[in-house]
Amino acid sequence: xxxxxxxxxxWIALAALILVTVAAVWFFYFRKDDATAVRAxxxxxxxxxxxxxxxxxxxxxxxGAAHSVGDFFTMETDIEISGRSQGQTYTMSAETRxxxxxxxxxxxxxxxxxxxxxxxxxxxxxxxxxxxxxxxCSAMATGTTQNADFFREGRIITAEMVRENDxxxxxxxxxADPVISFD
Amino acid sequence: MTMKTxxxxxxxxxxxVRPKKKTDWRVVAIRGGIIxxxxxxxxxxxxxxxxxxxxxxxxxxxxxxxxxxxxxYFKMYDPQRKQIVVLKHAGFNTFLLKRIIAFPGETVEFRNxxxxxxxxxxxxxxxxxxxxxxxxxxxxxxxxxxxxxDNRSMPIRNHMGGMIDQSRLAGVPIW
Numbered sequence: 001x002x003x004x005x006x007x008x009x010x011w012i013a014l015a016a017l018i019l020v021t022v023a024a025v026w027f028f029y030f031r032k033d034d035a036t037a038v039r040a041x042x043x044x045x046x047x048x049x050x051x052x053x054x055x056x057x058x059x060x061x062x063x064g065a066a067h068s069v070g071d072f073f074t075m076e077t078d079i080e081i082s083g084r085s086q087g088q089t090y091t092m093s094a095e096t097r098x099x100x101x102x103x104x105x106x107x108x109x110x111x112x113x114x115x116x117x118x119x120x121x122x123x124x125x126x127x128x129x130x131x132x133x134x135x136x137c138s139a140m141a142t143g144t145t146q147n148a149d150f151f152r153e154g155r156i157i158t159a160e161m162v163r164e165n166d167x168x169x170x171x172x173x174x175x176a177d178p179v180i181s182f183d
Numbered sequence: 184m185t186m187k188t189x190x191x192x193x194x195x196x197x198x199x200v201r202p203k204k205k206t207d208w209r210v211v212a213i214r215g216g217i218i219x220x221x222x223x224x225x226x227x228x229x230x231x232x233x234x235x236x237x238x239x240x241x242x243x244x245x246x247x248x249x250x251x252x253x254x255x256y257f258k259m260y261d262p263q264r265k266q267i268v269v270l271k272h273a274g275f276n277t278f279l280l281k282r283i284i285a286f287p288g289e290t291v292e293f294r295n296x297x298x299x300x301x302x303x304x305x306x307x308x309x310x311x312x313x314x315x316x317x318x319x320x321x322x323x324x325x326x327x328x329x330x331x332x333d334n335r336s337m338p339i340r341n342h343m344g345g346m347i348d349q350s351r352l353a354g355v356p357i358w
Contacts, residue, residue: 119274138273154273179273180330182318182345 034130035123038161041169042135046116114143118157131163138179154179229254231354233269233278239332239343240280242311243267252278254354262286262328262352264300265307270330271351278353281330281344282309291329293318293339298331312336328352 121137135158142152160173226232235248244250252269262268262283270279285291285300292299296314299305314335323329323346331344 117274140273140277152277154277156273179351180270180279180343180345180347182321182339 034125034133034163038123038133038135038169039121041161042121042137042157042159043118045171046118046139050114050116112144112146114141116141133161133169135159135161139176230357231269231278233356235280239334240267240282241334243309243333244280250356250358252354253357256355257352265309266355268330268355269353270347271353279330279343279347280356281332281347283328284331285323285329287323287325287327287349289329290320290322291318292320296335307333309333310335314339326350 117140118137119140121135124134126132126134137157139155139157140152141155142150144150155176156179158173158175158177159171161169162172163169230251231254233250233252235244235250236246238246264283264286266283268281268283270281272279284298284305289301290299292302293316296316297304298307310333312334316335316339318339326349327346328349329346332342335342
């Protein structure tokens with residue numbers, strides 16, 4: 001077995017490689033700037049939706065028990081949802097908001113599994129202090145229904161978010177448009 | 184004068200064995216790494232392998248199949264009407280295979296299953312299954328294109344087609 005001999009140049013190259021790797025890991029996983037915080041909040045909301053109990057049969061008009069939507073969406077959040085599965089834009093009341101939001105993320109009633117992946121996340125801030133932002137991204141939801149049908153639906157998400165006094169980012173509005181539609 | 188006859192070469196009685204060359208695993212690893220890196224780069228940016236599932240492009244593409252999307256195509260050429268294109272759906276792993284019907288500024292309309300672009304019937308020999316779609320006249324806005332699948336046998340509301348951002352044009356299938 002041949003031994004690898006390190007001269008000074010190789011040590012420097014190795015150190016540079018390690019530094020670049022550490023910097024990349026920090027940049028992509030540990031950096032905490034405002035845009036990263038907004039993205040993280042969006043991902044949190046999606047993870048929350050994925051973890052919701054499935055198969056409860058609720059739908060947009062459902063009279064089922066209201067689902068907790070956590071603190072991602074305040075009661076002041078304006079939500080506009082359009083798409084083939086919903087077919088129209090819904091105006092929500094405080095009583096139905098939870099179901100609507102949950103149904104949107106569930107995409108369809110009677111799911112047995114749901115996975116949502118976000119991509120192309122773009123964050124633009126409205127003010128110099130970075131306390132208000134617009135987030136656009138594409139979301140791909142995949143899962144299975146209780147009929148064992150596989151579904152895959154894509155949406156373009158546009159969210160208005162603001163940073164509250166406690167430092168948390170809250171949704172002020174959430175708009176979901178189909179990627180492709182006849183409208 | 185005597186002729187010298189050449190004798191055929193005699194077979195050597197002894198056999199020489201070459202010492203087996205030792206495999207240099209570093210070279211193998213470097214070559215393997217380069218090949219893997221080039222393959223990944225080609226698949227990510229030039230020829231994206233794609234598994235086709237779904238029947239929205241039948242009969243041109245049946246329910247299941249495989250193709251490559253040539254991604255730099257629209258950096259070199261403009262999209263053409265009736266061209267089959269690969270469109271980014273949501274994310275980086277799902278693409279749509281559709282046919283371009285109309286461009287920004289043009290009008291599209293369906294009357295009893297026949298598509299009209301700018302008021303003129305579009306000849307579509309690739310559509311085999313009859314349909315009865317009706318769609319009110321609409322103008323393709325700036326920055327969008329109008330695409331459809333070849334399979335129109337389902338109700339229009341179940342067909343994934345219509346306006347899509349032009350920026351989602353990803354490439355063309357190579358077969």
